[in-house]
Amino acid sequence: MSDHLTRAFSPATLGQLPLKNRILKAATYEGKTPEGIPGELLLNFHKGIVQGGTAMTTIGYCTTEADGRINDQMMWMHEGIRDQLTHMNRELKNAAPGVAISGQMTHCGNFSKNRKLQRLKRPLGPSRQFNSLGAASGMPFAGAMTVRDIDYLVQTYADAARLMKETGFDAVEIHFSHGYGLSQFISPRTNRRTDEYGGSLTNRMRLPLRALEAVRKAVGGDFPILGKIGLTDGIKDGLHIDEAIEVAAMLDTAGIDALICSGGTSSFNPMLYFRGDTLEKGLIEVEKNPIMKLGLKLIGSRMFRFYPYEELYFLDDAKRVRDRVNCQMVYIGGCTDVPSIEKVMAEGFDFIQLGRPLIKDPDFVKHAMADRNYKNGCIHCNRCASLIEAPGGIYCPLNLEAEAS
Numbered sequence: 001m002s003d004h005l006t007r008a009f010s011p012a013t014l015g016q017l018p019l020k021n022r023i024l025k026a027a028t029y030e031g032k033t034p035e036g037i038p039g040e041l042l043l044n045f046h047k048g049i050v051q052g053g054t055a056m057t058t059i060g061y062c063t064t065e066a067d068g069r070i071n072d073q074m075m076w077m078h079e080g081i082r083d084q085l086t087h088m089n090r091e092l093k094n095a096a097p098g099v100a101i102s103g104q105m106t107h108c109g110n111f112s113k114n115r116k117l118q119r120l121k122r123p124l125g126p127s128r129q130f131n132s133l134g135a136a137s138g139m140p141f142a143g144a145m146t147v148r149d150i151d152y153l154v155q156t157y158a159d160a161a162r163l164m165k166e167t168g169f170d171a172v173e174i175h176f177s178h179g180y181g182l183s184q185f186i187s188p189r190t191n192r193r194t195d196e197y198g199g200s201l202t203n204r205m206r207l208p209l210r211a212l213e214a215v216r217k218a219v220g221g222d223f224p225i226l227g228k229i230g231l232t233d234g235i236k237d238g239l240h241i242d243e244a245i246e247v248a249a250m251l252d253t254a255g256i257d258a259l260i261c262s263g264g265t266s267s268f269n270p271m272l273y274f275r276g277d278t279l280e281k282g283l284i285e286v287e288k289n290p291i292m293k294l295g296l297k298l299i300g301s302r303m304f305r306f307y308p309y310e311e312l313y314f315l316d317d318a319k320r321v322r323d324r325v326n327c328q329m330v331y332i333g334g335c336t337d338v339p340s341i342e343k344v345m346a347e348g349f350d351f352i353q354l355g356r357p358l359i360k361d362p363d364f365v366k367h368a369m370a371d372r373n374y375k376n377g378c379i380h381c382n383r384c385a386s387l388i389e390a391p392g393g394i395y396c397p398l399n400l401e402a403e404a405s
């Protein structure tokens with residue numbers, strides 16, 4: 001085994017958290033929290049992941065408040081699920097001693113079809129805007145947050161982080177990308193505010209930095225905080241790489257422990273972060289709302305623009321961020337083969353997050369450790385991602401088809 005692969009599969013520390021190797025599970029909202037409750041479905045999915053050799057799994061899309069949910073089945077961090085979270089984290093650690101668990105902290109901002117709003121009358125983002133996701137559910141417009149709303153949002157990050165630490169998470173990952181709440185503030189396309197939260201990058205970063213500060217205060221100095229940022233929105237007037245590097249530098253200076261660099265937005269061009277086959281066809285199949293189904297048929301091809309798959313598709317831009325910051329770097333995006341793991345390590349990244357490869361094969365890390373020529377088998381058909389709202393949530397259809405044949 002090369003020195004780089006040996007490094008990938010050897011113990012490391014994330015901030016001050018010891019990990020058994022450098023391969024981490026990426027946040028992938030799995031659609032396994034019916035009524036927002038983290039029960040057996042979610043536990044069993046992540047049990048498979050942690051038993052497969054991954055050093056740290058990430059529970060995706062843990063929203064910081066009820067109204068931060070994209071749909072009404074998502075989990076939000078609140079006292080009502082304290083016992084379930086504690087149980088899940090305990091069981092995962094029992095299933096794979098030495099494994100760590102991270103939770104991705106998110107808020108949908110202006111992009112939501114959740115009609116069961118608790119505090120708000122409609123979704124809120126930085127500026128008044130068309131809510132493409134909510135249009136078919138009777139919420140075509142999102143409003144603009146007041147400064148009071150912003151203060152409240154910051155508090156939800158603090159409260160959620162505290163709960164997550166208390167219930168056995170070992171790290172948190174703040175979602176600053178993919179067109180959700182905090183990323184809507186960072187992007188000049190969605191943030192058209194004229195107060196101290198809009199305009200210059202310093203102003204657009206004010207809320208994201210306040211959220212980071214609040215989370216740090218809640219969890220303390222030695223608890224790892226990761227941040228997932230966008231390298232580019234990939235849309236006209238959106239965030240571009242030069243500004244993204246400055247976003248990274250600002251988060252680094254503010255004390256983030258590690259950065260993960262993705263790109264694209266769920267609202268305008270999700271295929272930028274997935275690459276490969278379009279999600280459109282699968283989403284149309286699963287969609288229950290007839291208006292949404294029709295909308296997807298009519299404008300799906302414009303929204304799900306085609307970006308061909310290539311291994312390590314974010315590597316070049318992520319290296320530019322790596323060169324600018326002092327914090328640890330986690331590579332994400334199209335790392336499907338063992339030689340790709342080797343390459344990312346050779347480029348000096350500290351960790352690698354895998355999404356689809358671990359959905360395809362939860363035992364990938366064990367297999368890769370044993371055999372450099374092991375093939376993961378994920379073909380980036382993205383059918384797993386189309387299933388996030390299917391009954392029971394995501395799975396790899398290729399595996400099911402292989403079992404059936």
Ligand SMILES: Cc1cc2nc3c(=O)[nH]c(=O)nc-3n(C[C@H](O)[C@H](O)[C@H](O)COP(=O)(O)O)c2cc1C
Pocket residue numbers: 026027028029030060061104175178228262273274332333334335353354355356357384385386388394
């Ligand atoms: C089913 C599915 C759900 C996802 N949900 C999330 C999510 O909740 N949060 C997030 O930041 N990224 C999400 N992603 C994107 C992944 O974290 C990752 O950025 C992307 O899949 C590229 O990594 P990969 O090539 O290793 O799969 C999701 C991806 C998939 C396949």
